[in-house]
Amino acid sequence: MTLFQKMRGAGASPPRVGAAEILWSFVGAVTGIALVAWLHEHVADPAGLSMLIGSFGASAVLLYGAPKSPLAQPRNLVGGHVLSALVGVTARLALPSPDWLCCAVAVAAAIALMHATRTLHPPGGATALIAVTGGPKIAALGYLYVLFPALSGALAMLAVALLANNMAPTRRYPEYWL
Amino acid sequence: MPTDNEAPARPDAMAVEDILAAMRRIDGYLDVSPADALALYRLAYAHAAQRLGRDVPVRDIMTATPATASPETTARDAARIMAAARVSGLPVVSGQTVVGVLSLTDLLRLLGLPADAGPAALIARLMTPAACTGAHPTPALGQTPVAALMTSPAVVVGPDVPRSEAARLMTGRGVNRLPVVDGTGLCGIVSRGDVVRSCRGVPGGCPA
Numbered sequence: 001m002t003l004f005q006k007m008r009g010a011g012a013s014p015p016r017v018g019a020a021e022i023l024w025s026f027v028g029a030v031t032g033i034a035l036v037a038w039l040h041e042h043v044a045d046p047a048g049l050s051m052l053i054g055s056f057g058a059s060a061v062l063l064y065g066a067p068k069s070p071l072a073q074p075r076n077l078v079g080g081h082v083l084s085a086l087v088g089v090t091a092r093l094a095l096p097s098p099d100w101l102c103c104a105v106a107v108a109a110a111i112a113l114m115h116a117t118r119t120l121h122p123p124g125g126a127t128a129l130i131a132v133t134g135g136p137k138i139a140a141l142g143y144l145y146v147l148f149p150a151l152s153g154a155l156a157m158l159a160v161a162l163l164a165n166n167m168a169p170t171r172r173y174p175e176y177w178l
Numbered sequence: 179m180p181t182d183n184e185a186p187a188r189p190d191a192m193a194v195e196d197i198l199a200a201m202r203r204i205d206g207y208l209d210v211s212p213a214d215a216l217a218l219y220r221l222a223y224a225h226a227a228q229r230l231g232r233d234v235p236v237r238d239i240m241t242a243t244p245a246t247a248s249p250e251t252t253a254r255d256a257a258r259i260m261a262a263a264r265v266s267g268l269p270v271v272s273g274q275t276v277v278g279v280l281s282l283t284d285l286l287r288l289l290g291l292p293a294d295a296g297p298a299a300l301i302a303r304l305m306t307p308a309a310c311t312g313a314h315p316t317p318a319l320g321q322t323p324v325a326a327l328m329t330s331p332a333v334v335v336g337p338d339v340p341r342s343e344a345a346r347l348m349t350g351r352g353v354n355r356l357p358v359v360d361g362t363g364l365c366g367i368v369s370r371g372d373v374v375r376s377c378r379g380v381p382g383g384c385p386a
Contacts (some may be wrong), residue, residue, distance in 0.1 A: 011213035012194050015202045069209035170205060 020170055028064030028164035032157045033057070039156060040149075049148040050138065055081070055126030056153050062122070063161040067173045071121055074174050076114075077161075078154045080121025084110035085150035088131025089143050099132070106132050192219060236344050237337035239376040240358050240366035246271045247280055247324045253288055254320030256280055267355050267369075270328045274363025278330030281354065288319055288327060334359045335368065345373050 033056065040051035059081070062072035070076065091106035110128035114120040130138065131145055138145060165173035197212045197219070208215070245263035247256045247270050260268060260282065267281040282297060291299050334357045335344055344356055348370055358366040 011211055012198060014208065014210075014212055015198055017207050018205045021206055066207040066209055068206050071209065 020168070024164070024168040024171060025065040027168075028067075028161065029060045031164055032060055032064060032160035035160055036153050036156050039152075044148060044152075049144070050141065051149045051153050051156070053127065053130050053134070053138075053149050053153070055123035055130060056149075056157060058123035058126055059121070059154070059157055063157055064164065067161065067165045067171060068175060070175070072161075072174075073176055074158055075176075075178050076119050076121040077158055078151070079117060079119030080114050080124035081127050081150040081154040082146055083113050083117060083119060084121075084124035084128040085131055085146040086143075087113055088128035089145050091128070092132045092139065093142075103129060103132050190220075192216065233340040233342050234376065235338045236335055236341060236356075236358055236368045236372075237366070239341060239372045240337070240368040241372065242366045244269060244357075244364075244367040246364065248272060249277060249323060249325035249328070251324045252320060253285060253322045253324065253327060256324050257285055265369075269332065269357040269364055269367055270324055270330075271364050276332050276334055276357045276359055276364050278325075278328035279332040279353070279355065279357065280324050280328040284327045284329065288322060329353075332357055336360060337365060341373060341376060344368055345370075348373075 036056055037052050044051040059077060062069055063077065066072055087110045088106045091102050091109065095102045095105060106128040107125045110124055111120070114124055127150055141148065161173055165171045194212050194216055197215045201208055201212065201215070210218075245259050245265060245268055247259060247268045249270055249272055251259070251270075256268060260266065267279055269276050270278040270280050283295070286295050286297070286300055287293055289300065291303070333347060333351050333353055335347065337358050337360050347356060348354065355367050355369040357364055358368055
């Protein structure tokens with residue numbers, strides 16, 4: 001098979017999910033992001049910390065939109081964010097310039113570490129990247145970034161996923177914990 | 179025996195459209211492409227068929243140390259042995275050598291029932307009042323030695339004979355059990371029930 005033949009793709013795309021799935025995805029995401037954003041606004045930000053980073057938007061897709069996915073399980077959610085945050089902060093401190101290389105190494109090392117620890121969680125890549133590119137406020141956190149927002153935000157989203165997904169009659173979460 | 183339309187689809191017959199239909203049934207978002215799901219199904223099916231369909235030797239499915247009779251055992255004692263062991267046939271051994279097989283049918287013939295009569299024929303006769311006034315099995319009949327009733331020589335198999343070959347032998351020779359004989363003599367017995375039980379869960383039934 002040539003390179004171009006491979007690029008054409010040959011499989012069927014999966015079917016659309018039902019209306020109930022769409023509704024429960026919406027309900028979970030509204031609740032989960034609302035909780036994290038509220039905590040950011042009323043608790044973390046006044047204390048000079050952060051609870052809200054872009055990668056939680058991506059985590060919401062997995063947790064509330066595809067809760068059966070191996071990528072959405074608690075081990076992956078918590079492990080992926082925490083390890084990627086560690087990698088991201090370490091990359092920024094160890095490799096201050098050039099910025100483009102620091103970004104690339106942070107994301108690539110986060111993926112490699114998540115794979116090796118069976119914690120692959122796509123939003124972890126964003127968590128690692130934001131540790132490098134998040135601006136002065138994120139940089140000032142240092143390794144505290146691993147706890148706020150990475151661990152605390154992941155735990156808040158997890159709590160909502162356990163409630164919202166299991167309130168849905170057609171859903172069950174998690175598939176496994178570890 | 180499942181009919182054709184109940185038999186599980188062979189892996190090659192499964193198509194992407196079946197996977198898509200199954201995905202619609204599950205409804206939640208599945209993190210797998212239909213092509214990957216199909217490939218997974220085919221590989222898993224092949225693995226299960228290999229695991230469950232292996233042709234096992236009768237050694238693995240036989241009943242070891244079965245109840246036996248000797249040629250001198252009386253018909254009455256043989257019937258008691260069968261009843262106690264809850265079996266419908268006994269290998270007849272002289273020392274360790276299998277010299278024949280005694281089945282329930284052989285005992286029924288002793289009672290004057292037709293050669294092909296089964297246990298139900300005996301029940302029917304016992305429940306018919308007129309028959310009870312006629313000839314009863316006398317105690318003397320019960321003294322008949324097994325040697326005079328058994329099927330001899332017995333159809334036997336070795337412990338390494340495959341299950342499929344044992345099934346063919348039982349069907350072809352019209353017997354319900356085969357004594358299993360190794361170098362030292364009788365080591366077990368394999369019945370139709372043993373073959374059926376050992377096939378539980380095999381997709382598409384036993385290998386032909």
